[in-house]
Every structure is written in structure tokens, then in C-alpha cells.
Amino acid sequence: MKYAYYPGCSLHSTSREYDMSAKEVSTRLGIELIEAPDWVCCGATPAHVTMHVLSQALPVKSLINAKQTGADTMAVCCAACFSRLKIANYHVLNDPGKKAKINRAVGAEYNGEVAVKHLLEILAKDFGLENLKGKMTAKLDGLKVACYYGCLLVRPRKIMQFDDEENPTIMDAVVETTGAKTVDWPGKVECCGASFSITKTGVVLRLCRDILQLASDAGAECIAVACPLCQSNLDLRQPEVNKKYDKKFDMPVLYFTQILGLAMGIDWKKLGLDKHIVSPLKFLKGKNIIK
């Protein structure tokens, strides 16, 4: 199984552990991820709220570069990049007028020939849940996980074609192959405030407090995420949430790839589990998941 790989800017800096664990897990499963040469930032929210053509042209540039890998599908880990790439492909495939403008801006001919998939879809659908289960050598029985999807993986379904918009279950299914138990909770698709982390930190703290509280009330011991922005807000800002709202959250926020890696017996250092602000190490040792 061979895919072009789009890490995105966060996976090369603030969420390096997502990149590390995604690659470790994929290698173990025989999934080849070939980095798209000279990939470009997707433009994220600042592009789509400022200039429409630019917000489509930047992702298309990376999709064109991905063709050089020889793979017909690009694997993406970041939910925000995933959203921008899927939306660009959608416009190219469904709106000839927009497609012409995008191609003129990029200075190349692109017809939507590179499919975009999130790593969760690749694991659950292409690799298969049963096959995945067979690779779990160090079962995480007894671990209670709240799977947090956030916004951009699932919305809007018309374009993302990912999972149910209100109650997605794909990450729960993937995480449960490890033997862990996922909790039923109402915060799955709530918003963390994402790009307002820097500009409107107060809003982000309020939203993260709610998400942490909902997960905690549902009996979760940790939160699983598939987006670097969700992870940063819930992890990096957790001490501030505690201070502002007089809370004592000590909730590890792990990438689903780190949870899979642990259940495959991959060394925790290779999964970047020492890179979190709310350290999961003591908790994982207490659960006998790591030594």
C-alpha cells in the first residue's frame, strides 16, 4: 500500500509527535508514506477568509506535486489540511468555473486526479479493522478513551464524505482495535476554537474547558484526537484552563496514532509521548501500558 504523504506545517513543528507516531504505525503495517515533494502550506483558515482563489490554489499546488510520488492518493493527518485539500478537490471536480480560475492561479492543469484520504480512513477502510486488530500485540484492555473528532474531519459531509456529522464512529472503531474502550459522550464534534488559540485565547479556554469536562464526566481517562489544532488547544492550554476555571484536569490528550503505536508495542519515545505538556507518562505507567 503506497500513498503520497502530506504532513502539513504543524506536523513539522508543534505536533511533531503526530508525524512520528503516524510514520511508526504506518511502517509497522506496511503502509508506505512518501512525502509529497515541496508540499506547500494549505493556507488554513487565514486563506479561505481572505482570498477564495488563493485558498483553493495552495492545496492544489501540493496535490500537483504529490503526483510525482506515483501514488494516486494522498494521506493526510491534520484535520485542517485534510479539509482544505478535500474542499479544493471538490471544487476542481464539481465547478468548472472555479477549476479554471484555480488552474490559472497555480499555472498548471489539474483535474482532481489525486484523491485525498485521512489516515483514519486508510486504516479503517483500506487496511481494514480486522487486519488492524491482528497487529495489536500489547492490548490496552481497561483504557477508557474519549474520541474527539472536532469540526473539520466531519463537516460538511457533502464534501468530506468522512463519517456521520453528529455522531462519527470511525475513530472509536480504530481505537477499539487496541482493546481500549471508547466512551459515549456529547463532545465528539464540538469546536475547540482552533485558529483562535493565538487571537482569542479566552474563547478557546472556555471551549476547551467544556470539552475536557464532558470527556471527564463520561469517565474517560484520556482523549484521543486526529487533529494537531485540537491537540494543541486541549493539551497546551490545559494548565491555563485549570487556572482560569479553578479546575484540576490532568487529562492526557493523545493522537490516535500514539494509542495504536502503544498497542503495537512500539517504544513510547518513538511515538513522541514525552512531547506533551500534560504528560501521559505517569498515567500510562500506572496502567502498566509502558514501563
Place this chain on the structure above:
Amino acid sequence: MKYLLNVKNLNSEFVREIQAESKTRILHCYQCGKCSAGCPIANEMEYKPNQIIRMIQLGMEESVLKANTMWLCASCITCTVRCPREIDIAEIMDVLRRYAFKRGIFPAAVADIPVFNRIFLRNIKLFGRLYELGLIGFFNLLTGNPFKDVLLGPKMFFKGKINLIPERIKNASEIKDIFKRSAEIEHSD
């Protein structure tokens, strides 16, 4: 000034322009309020999303553009997916921001958000990828909070999560050209 919903003001140039640009049927809104009920930031907004839609219907251009609503939209798209009338409210918020950007209208109370967006995009134009340290540093300087989040920096650095030097792509000049051509296409529209 009193506003009444009638055929005359439902046909303002403003509503026609926003409707055409967003390719969504603003006049179909029947004010159920689901968009505002699900909006995570409605609490901080001057007008809730459903009120903004009604104001667009009424052609209240100035009030819409002066409000903080569109700038506080987090683009979570909850409103759009829950709208029983299939109105793409999130896209309308994007169109409003782009409309304001073209005209240089930024309400002072939320001016830091477009400033952030501009620094972010300049970053991409220069390097092809986001240079987070530069983004946050510049933003804090320009908005007069040089020490905001300063304690998080060392924590991130020692965990290897901050690049001191920007990552550059090989053909960054191609990206500059994409910016240039995109701007030309936007302006010719």
C-alpha cells in the same frame, strides 16, 4: 430606522451580491435559529448568525460589516450542516470577510484577527510553509502584547516543538507567483 421585510428591501444589491458570491439561498432563511443554537461562539457575538442572515436579507450592509460576528466565526461549519433550509451560513461568513477585506473594513474591536490572517499569509508567501515562531512573535508585537504566551515558548522549545529557523520550500518563488495571480483573478471578478 425601521426595517420591514418586503419585496423591495429583499432585493437589495447587498443581498444579491452576497447570495451570488456564496452560491447559497439567503432568502430561504425562515429564522429557526438552529445556526445560533449550535454556534460555539454565539455568546461573544454582537449579532447571532441567524440575526446576521436576517440583516443581510434586509440589505443592512453597514451594520453587518461593522459587527464582530463574521470575525469571531471559528469556521467550525456546525451552522451549515444543521440548517434545515440548506443555507451555507459558514460560507456566508467567509464571503462577508472577503467582502470586507476587499474594501479594507475592519471593526477596531476585532482588528487583531485580520492582522493575524495577514501575517499568516505573508509567512506562506515568503517560505511556502508556516513559520510559527515568526507568526506569533510578529502578531504579539503588532497587537501590543509582546509577552503574551511567552512562558509557553521555552516549554515548547525544550520538547522540540518549535522551529527557530523557518522551513522553506525549494521553489518559494512559485508560491509568490500563485499569490500574485490569485490576487489578479480576485480583483478582476
